[in-house]
Amino acid sequence: MTKHIEAASPHTMNTYARLPIAMDRGQGCRVWDINGKSYLDGLGGIAVNTLGHNHPKLVPALQDQISKLIHCSNYYHVPNAEVLAKKLTELSGMTNAFFCCTGLEANEAALKLARKFGHDKGITNPQIVVYEKAFHGRSIATLSATGNPKVQKGFEPLVEGFIRVPLNDIEALKQATEGNPNVVAVFFETIQGEGGINPMRVDYLKQVRQLCDDRDWLMMIDEVQCGMGRTGKWFAHQWAGIVPDVMPLAKGLGSGMPIGAVVAGPKAANIFQPGNHGTTFGGNPLAMRAGVETIRIMEEDGLMENAAKVGAHLKAALDKALAGNAGIKDIRGQGLMLGIELTKPCGVLTERAAEAGLLLSVTADSVIRLVPPLILTEAEADEIVAILVPLIEAFLQEQG
Ligand SMILES: *Cc1c(COP(=O)(O)O)cnc(C)c1O
Numbered sequence: 001m002t003k004h005i006e007a008a009s010p011h012t013m014n015t016y017a018r019l020p021i022a023m024d025r026g027q028g029c030r031v032w033d034i035n036g037k038s039y040l041d042g043l044g045g046i047a048v049n050t051l052g053h054n055h056p057k058l059v060p061a062l063q064d065q066i067s068k069l070i071h072c073s074n075y076y077h078v079p080n081a082e083v084l085a086k087k088l089t090e091l092s093g094m095t096n097a098f099f100c101c102t103g104l105e106a107n108e109a110a111l112k113l114a115r116k117f118g119h120d121k122g123i124t125n126p127q128i129v130v131y132e133k134a135f136h137g138r139s140i141a142t143l144s145a146t147g148n149p150k151v152q153k154g155f156e157p158l159v160e161g162f163i164r165v166p167l168n169d170i171e172a173l174k175q176a177t178e179g180n181p182n183v184v185a186v187f188f189e190t191i192q193g194e195g196g197i198n199p200m201r202v203d204y205l206k207q208v209r210q211l212c213d214d215r216d217w218l219m220m221i222d223e224v225q226c227g228m229g230r231t232g233k234w235f236a237h238q239w240a241g242i243v244p245d246v247m248p249l250a251k252g253l254g255s256g257m258p259i260g261a262v263v264a265g266p267k268a269a270n271i272f273q274p275g276n277h278g279t280t281f282g283g284n285p286l287a288m289r290a291g292v293e294t295i296r297i298m299e300e301d302g303l304m305e306n307a308a309k310v311g312a313h314l315k316a317a318l319d320k321a322l323a324g325n326a327g328i329k330d331i332r333g334q335g336l337m338l339g340i341e342l343t344k345p346c347g348v349l350t351e352r353a354a355e356a357g358l359l360l361s362v363t364a365d366s367v368i369r370l371v372p373p374l375i376l377t378e379a380e381a382d383e384i385v386a387i388l389v390p391l392i393e394a395f396l397q398e399q400g
């Protein structure tokens with residue numbers, strides 16, 4: 001008998017507009033629900049399941065770690081934290097890392113770094129430049145940095161000290177900060193995720209790097225969603241050949257284990273001193289093992305290169321299949337971080353795609369987001385197109 005799922009859960013808080021589906025297990029890029037229906041995973045747990053599901057190299061490593069040590073506290077050294085920090089600094093060209101558990105925590109650490117960077121040089125009212133449509137998390141400080149009134153509504157008063165500017169407009173950035181001695185940092189996503197897959201241009205990234213150098217500001221890049229190989233570089237800003245001063249990471253870093261990190265370069269690596277920052281679960285042995293193994297497997301199996309190749313294949317197939325359709329505003333993104341923007345709100349497609357056996361999400365009301373596992377094959381990419389394109393075409397033909 002088919003198990004029925006209630007729309008609202010009786011005991012968990014009503015925080016998510018969930019689909020009436022409950023997942024049971026996964027394998028590779030496929031997930032099965034408790035009724036045995038299978039789905040192709042175009043969402044990867046929102047850019048989290050880097051290695052897909054039940055990866056044959058990751059699972060035994062995590063089982064091994066669980067049987068040895070899950071958690072021990074930061075009173076002691078965790079050898080794999082050193083291994084993972086070293087790896088992240090090598091991949092990024094930065095110098096030190098701090099570990100936490102989520103994206104918002106990584107961003108909180110970045111915001112604290114920026115404020116203390118200011119205080120250390122005598123700026124008692126430090127201000128941080130943030131962007132329209134940005135998403136940085138749902139703590140009070142990170143929702144204040146977020147550029148979406150829906151995320152902020154009901155939680156005022158917001159944290160102060162933010163200056164908001166539009167994307168990809170260097171003159172606007174210069175104007176908004178002109179003559180202001182309190183600016184300490186510029187904070188943004190290389191490709192905005194929740195905001196609708198909005199990339200920063202390469203030339204703009206270079207201009208901001210230059211401005212941060214000239215004015216002694218920290219360049220802080222939230223790579224929580226677009227980082228960890230998804231765009232075909234380890235970190236999306238590397239397409240511009242720049243190195244930030246502070247880089248929050250999370251989502252894909254542990255392939256599903258809760259983990260976050262803030263990576264810092266020389267300008268920011270020594271701002272925190274003992275007692276300035278910390279978190280109980282951060283950097284625990286299980287999460288660190290997940291991070292170390294995720295990167296090791298990505299390198300062994302060439303998954304960053306796969307993300308670039310299969311992402312380009314997927315984008316080309318979508319471009320071709322949807323070419324000339326007046327309801328398509330834009331198809332954009334890089335590697336396996338793609339957005340298809342329609343001319344009208346299309347949230348209903350999340351449910352229709354799931355019915356048709358495809359997991360995806362709709363963000364910023366009218367942007368279909370694809371952020372699948374980085375193990376996706378070209379055949380699976382073709383399957384995404386085969387399921388999704390007819391759904392989009394039918395939807396666009398409906399009135400209203
Ligand atoms: C998801 C996301 C966050 C928040 O991460 P959580 O783990 O949900 O706290 C922050 N920044 C970006 C760019 C994100 O995509």
